Amino acid sequence: MAKAVDTEVAAPEGAAGGEFEREPVPRRSWLGFKSFIGQYAGEHCAGTELMIGPLFVAAGVSAFDVIVGLIVGNLLAVLSWMLLCAPIATRTRLTLYYQLELICGRKLVTIYNLANGVMFCFLAGAMITVSATALGVWFNFPMPALNDLYPNSMGWVLAVLAVGVLISLVAASGYRVVAKFANIAAPWMVLVFLAFGLIGLRDFIVATGAQINSPADLWHLFSTQIWKGGEPLEGQVKFTFMHVMFFAWFCNMAMHIGMSDLSVFRFARKSWYGSASAAGMFVGHFMAWLAASILYAYQLHLDPANTDVLPGPMAYNAAGIAGLLCVIVAGWTTANPTIYRAGLAFQAIVPRWPRFTVTLLTGLLATLAGMFPAIAMKLLGFVALYGMLLMPMGAVIFVDFWLIRKFGLQSNYAAISRQSFNWAAGLTWLLTLGACWALVTYAGMQIFFVSLPGWFVAAALYLVLSGLYQRRNLAAAPMSVLKEG
Amino acid sequence: MQSIITRVVSWSSLALLILFPLLYLAGTMGLESVKLGMLVMTVVWFIATPMWMWNADEAGSKS
Numbered sequence: 001m002a003k004a005v006d007t008e009v010a011a012p013e014g015a016a017g018g019e020f021e022r023e024p025v026p027r028r029s030w031l032g033f034k035s036f037i038g039q040y041a042g043e044h045c046a047g048t049e050l051m052i053g054p055l056f057v058a059a060g061v062s063a064f065d066v067i068v069g070l071i072v073g074n075l076l077a078v079l080s081w082m083l084l085c086a087p088i089a090t091r092t093r094l095t096l097y098y099q100l101e102l103i104c105g106r107k108l109v110t111i112y113n114l115a116n117g118v119m120f121c122f123l124a125g126a127m128i129t130v131s132a133t134a135l136g137v138w139f140n141f142p143m144p145a146l147n148d149l150y151p152n153s154m155g156w157v158l159a160v161l162a163v164g165v166l167i168s169l170v171a172a173s174g175y176r177v178v179a180k181f182a183n184i185a186a187p188w189m190v191l192v193f194l195a196f197g198l199i200g201l202r203d204f205i206v207a208t209g210a211q212i213n214s215p216a217d218l219w220h221l222f223s224t225q226i227w228k229g230g231e232p233l234e235g236q237v238k239f240t241f242m243h244v245m246f247f248a249w250f251c252n253m254a255m256h257i258g259m260s261d262l263s264v265f266r267f268a269r270k271s272w273y274g275s276a277s278a279a280g281m282f283v284g285h286f287m288a289w290l291a292a293s294i295l296y297a298y299q300l301h302l303d304p305a306n307t308d309v310l311p312g313p314m315a316y317n318a319a320g321i322a323g324l325l326c327v328i329v330a331g332w333t334t335a336n337p338t339i340y341r342a343g344l345a346f347q348a349i350v351p352r353w354p355r356f357t358v359t360l361l362t363g364l365l366a367t368l369a370g371m372f373p374a375i376a377m378k379l380l381g382f383v384a385l386y387g388m389l390l391m392p393m394g395a396v397i398f399v400d401f402w403l404i405r406k407f408g409l410q411s412n413y414a415a416i417s418r419q420s421f422n423w424a425a426g427l428t429w430l431l432t433l434g435a436c437w438a439l440v441t442y443a444g445m446q447i448f449f450v451s452l453p454g455w456f457v458a459a460a461l462y463l464v465l466s467g468l469y470q471r472r473n474l475a476a477a478p479m480s481v482l483k484e485g
Numbered sequence: 486m487q488s489i490i491t492r493v494v495s496w497s498s499l500a501l502l503i504l505f506p507l508l509y510l511a512g513t514m515g516l517e518s519v520k521l522g523m524l525v526m527t528v529v530w531f532i533a534t535p536m537w538m539w540n541a542d543e544a545g546s547k548s
């Protein structure tokens with residue numbers, strides 16, 4: 001999940017000071033394929049990868065389930081960018097915000113920004129948590145265990161506070177310098193992640209006395225020592241192939257199916273440039289997750305009672321100070337833009353407040369969240385929730401762009417009817433989340449899977465509700481009148 | 486010319502950074518040496534790379 005869920009982060013729409021916010025990107029500003037490869041490879045190698053990989057092991061995944069599940073899930077994610085998000089982006093060439101404003105109206109977009117901002121805050125909190133675990137190596141204070149929900153020592157609280165305040169101050173001052181630093185750090189970080197995997201693998205070979213003379217030997221080591229399957233650790237959900245696949249597919253759901261990356265691919269010359277996301281998926285969400293999971297599996301191999309998921313100590317044991325620096329840099333360079341963007345999202349709600357104040361307060365909120373290890377330790381569930389929360393608006397955009405006119409209805413209805421709140425879209429969002437909640441609560445469906453049926457519910461609801469809403473408005477005022485304003 | 490030298494130094498440091506763990510995997514290098522080597526290459530990368538990448542970014546954004 002990277003500078004984003006992977007940690008990866010879509011800009012909160014509407015407030016970012018980017019280019020062409022309220023107009024299609026002109027041809028002269030379109031970008032080539034390579035621009036997107038670099039962006040995705042860098043953004044999806046974040047501090048939170050160091051949590052997700054180990055949590056797979058804690059969830060009792062088997063070698064086949066994790067490796068094949070990640071390949072298939074990441075492939076589905078790439079296809080989602082390529083076939084759902086990028087084709088709309090390269091046809092409209094608008095930001096998500098402006099696209100949503102045309103469909104939903106300004107007030108509903110403000111609510112969307114609020115939801116996005118809150119989720120960004122929690123995500124940044126998890127990134128601060130990851131960075132703070134590195135301080136624990138130096139200062140040796142008690143750190144949270146796998147099932148801890150609350151801060152467990154004053155040292156931990158102070159470490160998170162120190163890291164969080166520092167990150168917040170930098171974010172509030174403008175994150176341009178950190179963004180540049182992140183670009184420089186990205187290739188180094190990717191290789192340190194790879195080094196974690198190589199070193200962990202060697203450690204396993206030595207510790208088990210395995211002889212690796214063929215791919216079959218290596219697979220045997222994977223399936224009997226590293227990703228052994230079986231029961232999950234206490235307090236964790238058992239992960240099967242389907243869990244891994246759906247998690248890999250949906251952990252960036254807000255960006256592809258949820259359409260946040262319309263803002264990215266509006267600059268792409270061709271819609272197939274969506275395939276550039278494969279660089280991020282197979283570097284960050286395959287290699288980095290597997291590497292981090294090897295380190296955790298080795299920790300469990302040495303001491304099955306030591307179930308703590310602490311990226312700092314794990315990285316330090318594997319790669320020394322370089323590993324520790326990687327944890328800090330990965331957490332910092334990804335938390336920073338996340339806080340900045342959450343601040344911008346909130347600023348859309350209180351536009352008169354200075355950006356510095358809003359971003360600083362946002363950072364402090366994220367810091368407070370980071371003190372509670374529950375978010376980082378339950379990151380798998382949180383990421384699934386994040387995708388689910390924003391997914392319905394992606395379905396609304398998809399239906400509005402491709403389908404709604406085929407049913408004799410108006411697309412971009414808020415713009416045409418000059419509504420500031422399209423109730424059809426608002427109710428679709430609310431009712432879809434209600435349906436997802438009901439599926440989880442009453443039908444026993446796990447949160448990792450619920451977004452798939454949820455998308456179809458949202459699409460159908462938006463069509464039906466748009467029919468009712470537009471016809472009701474049409475009865476009140478004919479469309480020709482609405483169009484004339 | 487200076488830019489070319491710093492680029493060569495940068496990319497060489499990354500190549501060495503990953504070479505050490507590969508040698509460890511092959512069983513021809515000890516872990517402590519790997520950790521030290523990775524740290525040195527990290528320092529080299531973060532000194533050499535900003536010399537050309539920082540300005541290159543600015544030039545790119547201006548163009």
